[in-house]
Amino acid sequence: NELQRAPSQHVGPDYKTSDEKPEATVSTTIEQKNVVILPQTPQLIALLTMIRDKNTSRADFIFYSNRINRLLVEEALNHLPVHPHTITTPVGRTYAGVKFEGKICGVSIMRAGEAMEQALRECCRSVRIGKILIQRDEETSKPRLFYDKLPEDVKDRWVLLLDPMLATGGSALMAVDVLRSKGVPEERILFLNLIASPEGAANFSKKYPKLRIVTAFVDQGLDEKNYIVPGLGDFGDRFYTL
Ligand code: PRP
Ligand code: URA
Secondary structure: OHHHHOOEEEOOOOOOOHHHOOEEEOOOOOOOOOEEEOOOOHHHHHHHHHHHOOOOOHHHHHHHHHHHHHHHHHHHHOOOOEEEEEEEOOOOOEEEEEEEOOEEEEEEEEOHHHHHHHHHHHHOOOOOEEEEEEEEOOOOOOEEEEEEEOOOOHHHEEEEEEOOEEOOOHHHHHHHHHHHHOOOOHHHEEEEEEEEOHHHHHHHHHHOOOOEEEEEEEOOEEOOOOOEEOOOOOHHHHHHHO
């Protein structure tokens, strides 16, 4: 079965030998070069274990998914351009550093994507955030666009597009079409995502090879209802209503 083909590795701190570390399932590796997968550290695997567990309470689900969202935002910020910036320290010495260049904004795909806004705000104070309401039809899995409201100058900004689940890719692709119709170039969009399916990542990369996806984990695949497996169930329900 598919889960037996899931890659696994010994997980734990470096001072332990391999046979002292437990084996855990880690992200599938994929060939698409525009997909950045977070390092599969013991911390990330422990956080993912918490949010995947069906017995995790809603309060814990919110807390631990927020922690992963912070890791995703911090990684995504590494993909923004910087320019040289030299400063003087309080002891009178100079330090050759860098400064971010360009303006950014967040765009969340409602409802689940809104759950990632807090992590973005914690890292980028008073960041502008646009919204796109797309809902996947429960029977057909096809996305429907209901609403969008974006910063007026969105085409001049780097866009951090937020949605925790990339299943078939239909919803996120529709959101990117909206951004493109407002003039945002593909290469200035970073899609932040918690769990992706290999199918979703492949669909995305085929249509938008220059758009970067930053994800915490590529899972095994999709089930007959197009849910990600092993996945974590319905993210929006677990975060907002269960
Ligand atoms: C979920 C999820 C994605 C989409 C992924 O949203 O948050 O937006 O499904 O599936 P896809 O890649 O096959 O399009 P859903 O439409 O269930 O709405 P929600 O955010 O209100 O939970
Ligand atoms: N949306 C979710 O919330 N989870 C899935 O597995 C697929 C779509």
